[in-house]
Amino acid sequence: MLTRxxxxxxxxxxxxxxxxxxxxxxxxxxxxxxxxxxxxxxxxLLMVALTGASMALxxxxxxxxxxxxxxxxxxxxxxxxxx
Numbered sequence: 001m002l003t004r005x006x007x008x009x010x011x012x013x014x015x016x017x018x019x020x021x022x023x024x025x026x027x028x029x030x031x032x033x034x035x036x037x038x039x040x041x042x043x044x045l046l047m048v049a050l051t052g053a054s055m056a057l058x059x060x061x062x063x064x065x066x067x068x069x070x071x072x073x074x075x076x077x078x079x080x081x082x083x
Contacts, residue, residue, distance in 0.1 A: 006050070009042070009043075009046050010043065010046075013042050013043060014039070016038075016039065
């Protein structure tokens, strides 16, 4: 699944770049730079998401332990009502 995503996402980004470079009259240099920066930002966001997911899954697993029971120190505390 992750491999498919890593192959599909850059292909989609590159296809938008190819679409932006069609031979329509009037594509300017700023249009090309806009699409190039958008594709680069998309790749960076994809890599950040993949890195975050990888780090979250590879972290150490700590078992959730129940809190320790409270122990009283005096006999009157043992008889006191807990609200």
